[in-house]
Each structure stands twice: as C-alpha cells, then as structure tokens.
Amino acid sequence: MSRKLIAANWKMNGSLAQCRELLPPLASVARDSLPLVVCPPACYLPTVAALAADSALQVGAQDAAQHDAGAYTGEMSAAMLRELGCQYAIVGHSERRHGLGETDDMVAAKAAACLRHGLTPIICIGETQAQYEAGQTADVVERQVKAVLARVVAEDLVKTVFAYEPVWAIGTGLAATPEQAQAVHASIRALLTQAGGGEAAKRVPVLYGGSVKAGNAASLFAMPDIDGALVGGASLVAAEMVAIYQAGLNTFQLD
Numbered sequence: 476m477s478r479k480l481i482a483a484n485w486k487m488n489g490s491l492a493q494c495r496e497l498l499p500p501l502a503s504v505a506r507d508s509l510p511l512v513v514c515p516p517a518c519y520l521p522t523v524a525a526l527a528a529d530s531a532l533q534v535g536a537q538d539a540a541q542h543d544a545g546a547y548t549g550e551m552s553a554a555m556l557r558e559l560g561c562q563y564a565i566v567g568h569s570e571r572r573h574g575l576g577e578t579d580d581m582v583a584a585k586a587a588a589c590l591r592h593g594l595t596p597i598i599c600i601g602e603t604q605a606q607y608e609a610g611q612t613a614d615v616v617e618r619q620v621k622a623v624l625a626r627v628v629a630e631d632l633v634k635t636v637f638a639y640e641p642v643w644a645i646g647t648g649l650a651a652t653p654e655q656a657q658a659v660h661a662s663i664r665a666l667l668t669q670a671g672g673g674e675a676a677k678r679v680p681v682l683y684g685g686s687v688k689a690g691n692a693a694s695l696f697a698m699p700d701i702d703g704a705l706v707g708g709a710s711l712v713a714a715e716m717v718a719i720y721q722a723g724l725n726t727f728q729l730d
C-alpha cells in the first residue's frame with residue numbers, strides 16, 4: 476500500500492447540486508494507486524457515497540464523535556459514519572480546535588473512536604500564527620502528536636493519517652514553503668517512528684494542508700515526507716482539485 480493520499484475538505488460549503496457537479500470529474504480521474512478522499516458536510520455523505528460508488532473515489536467525514544453512542548445531541552459516531560459509506564474521518568481540524576474548543580485529548584479520543592470502528596482518522600495538527608511567530612511550532616506539533624500517541628496503540632498507528640496544517644496558512648493563500656513543511660513533516664515522522672517502531676511509522680501518510688492549489692501542489696509533493704494534501708478552498712473547484720490530484724499522480728512514486 477502506498478502511503479500517498481489526497482483529500483478534499485469542503486468544510487461547510489456545497490449543495491446537492493454542487494455534489495453532482497464536483498464528483499463526476501474526480502471519479503473519472505481517481506486511481507486505486509493514489510487514494511482520493513472527498514469529505515463533504517455530513518448531510519451530503521450519502522449523496523457523495525452514491526456518486527463515488529463505481530469509482531476509486533473514497534469518502535470521508537469532517538469530524539467523528541469521541542463516544543460510541545448516547546446522549547450527545549448533534550454528534551455522529553464513527554459506526555454511523557461507516558454506515559453512511561465513509562472510510563475516513565478528519566479529526567482535530569484547527570477550525571474545531573480553535574473555533575469550537577476541542578482539546579488535544581478530545582482529538583485523540585476521536586481518533587481512537589474512529590479506529591475502534593474501522594474508520595481511518597485524518598488527524599490534523601498545526602500551530603497558530605502567534606505560536607509560529609513565537610518559534611513554538613515544534614513544541615506545539617510534538618504536544619498534539621503525543622496526545623494521540625497516548626491513546627492510540629502502536630499497532631493501530633499504521634491505520635492513521637496525519638495532516639500538518641499550519642493555521643496561518645489555512646484559507647490565507649499563504650502556503651508554507653515546501654522546505655518549511657518538509658521540516659515539520661520530518662519531525663512528525665520522527666515522533667511516529669519513536670512511538671510506533673520504524674516500519675509502521677514509515678507507512679503513515681503525513682499530508683500537508685493550507686492554501687494548497689494546482690500551482691503549488693507539485694513542489695510540495697516533491698518533498699520526501701510530504702505524502703499528499705488536505706485541500707480546502709481549491710477542492711470546491713473541480714478543475715483545481717483534478718489538477719492537484721494529477722500533480723500527485725505525476726510526482727509521487729506510486730506502487
């Protein structure tokens with residue numbers, strides 16, 4: 476299995492009409508050798524799963540509950556998301572950490588809940604602009620990764636995906652440079668290696684997210700520890716998302 480992967484995070488955007496418009500071009504380019512995961516708002520998951528059905532496209536949710544069932548109004552469990560056709564769920568997106576108060580431990584519990592139910596968690600980590608300016612990137616990333624490692628056993632690590640998303644690069648048009656991102660990705664890989672043993676850690680995809688577009692994807696993908704992208708705004712334009720995916724097909728050494 477290749478450790479490369481490209482994912483689209485629509486955030487709270489889209490409509491039924493947009494699902495029908497955005498999915499067919501992606502379905503026609505998706506290949507098994509490079510997983511392409513579409514994460515629409517939860518209400519569109521059944522529609523997106525149906526549109527993806529006869530293709531290599533995969534479906535992900537944008538969040539998953541940390542609990543399996545119970546009195547948690549508005550939440551959706553990992554098992555429910557599986558029933559809706561999801562193979563993946565994003566957890567710990569900075570818009571949930573900073574906008575909705577999710578803690579490192581909640582994010583780790585969500586990742587563990589996904590793993591209990593056979594969903595692959597795409598675990599987002601990354602520093603804010605203030606932390607970046609204060610030179611705290613390495614410390615923040617280490618704390619966020621270690622919180623996950625405290626709840627996910629080493630043999631499950633290989634079933635996870637990490638996404639480094641510096642908050643200052645999200646939706647700003649100001650992506651990290653390939654070299655900046657590579658340095659952080661290498662440190663994430665080192666933490667995973669320490670925790671999960673060399674071989675398992677080598678197979679965990681570490682994606683980059685933050686202002687990825689067709690114009691910068693190939694230079695990011697050329698870095699040895701950048702295994703793909705978690706794409707926000709550009710994923711709402713079919714031609715952009717197709718071009719980003721094609722940059723992956725052309726740049727990555729795929730199995």
Ligand SMILES: O=C(CO)COP(=O)(O)O
Pocket residue numbers: 484568640644645646647648684685686687705706707708709
């Ligand atoms: O948050 C992101 C993906 O999860 C990145 O968003 P943008 O690609 O819009 O910067």
